Amino acid sequence: MTKGSDRDRQATGGSLTPDQLDLFEKEFSDRPANRLMQNAVTQSPVDDVALDRRILTGIDHSVSHQLDDWKATNQKQSGRCWMFAGLNLLRVGAARKLGVKDFEFSQNYLLWWDKFERANYFLEAVIDTSDRDVDDRTVAHLLADPIGDGGQWNMFVALVAKHGLVPKSAMPETDSSSATRAMNRALKTLLRQGARDLRRHAAQGVGAQREFKREVLGAVHRVLSIHLGTPPRRFLWQWQDEAKVFHRDGWLTPAEFAASYVQLPLDDYVCLVHDPRESSPVGRTFTVEYLGNVVDAPPVVYLNARMELLKRLAMDAVVGGEPVWFGCDVAKMMRADVGVWDAGLFDYAAVYDAPFTMDKADRLLHHDTRMTHAMLFTGVDVVDGRPRRWRVENSWGEEKADKGFWTMNDSWFGEHVFEIAVRRSALPPELASALDQPPIVLPAWDPMGALAE
Structure with a gap:
């Protein structure tokens, strides 16, 4: 028998046969529970069928420590959650200084600059990898999404x-x-x-490539200005506070405005992550290749820590009066109409009669999870010194949940939250010193390089 015949026989042995198909159908039909679920799910959304109502009705939305007394924002049909969450964190102090209840920084302004900086960042990455084949895995990763909306905490700070x-x-x-x-x-x-064109100019050297890059950036600048408007270099700032007192700061640059109204020391914040994979030791810093938006800005660096520490530091910050930026896999075990997350909210195993046994590390390794969304912790329910549930400011408008503020049971935090931004001064000494180590560089496609949208 030839090698080709061996391959043909092996392929046949792995194919689905009529006998197997008959057996699968018989096994399905012989169990009344399967037919019952088929009737239910063909007529109703599967999440309505799988919902554990005991958990849903058992959730009390009140918390012992609540910071928010402002309106939720709305990112609408965009992937700017990371930016909204960052600006929502900063607007708390700005509103207090201005003497107003509600205040928003311009999300559009930061979007314009993120897009333009990210275009430059992408083109520099193309120049850096232009000696590789176009189907090289890193090049392919760069080309797959050269300028999405998502981002990370460090990118916001930059x-x-x-x-x-x-x-x-x-x-x-x-x-x-x-x-x-x-x-x-x-x-x-x-x-x-x-x-494509930068790679064609590679033989002429980096200087020639950067000359051509200017043409591409000129086109990007036009597109952004047409769609988003022109970002102001100076603007006249005046307002009326809650007591109806009029104030005028005069003409300010964006840098002057930020210096006056950002009340938090952004340089002091670090990004703690929970990456339970065996390849990611606790107490080490990590970065991801070609992850960023501003060329020459400090790199996106994570410090891997145990989940219990992430919870404690987030709780301490909220109890101390400061909201907390965080990133998570938002769509897992989520009931959007009432704004609730719980790790056991849906019993899919009962619906499908199939086990779901992957833990968080397995889900990361096998591409079943990643950070997809960023929000703000604005409250926590503390019982006997431990968090029981969390209040979350989302950026999906006021129509859902408690006028845009959601409830997260602590079980969900452990399974689906990936990172938080906290002050370096809040870290235990051994972790604070770990920030000075050179980070482990993960490949560009690693799931910890996912961008929150």
């Missing part, structure tokens, strides 16, 4: 540090900032086209 902030009135939302798909489509095509 934008504020370089470009400052402005109030929402100085650069309000546009149709495209609230619904970025069409703008992103044009930008992605321009950047992939630019990547």
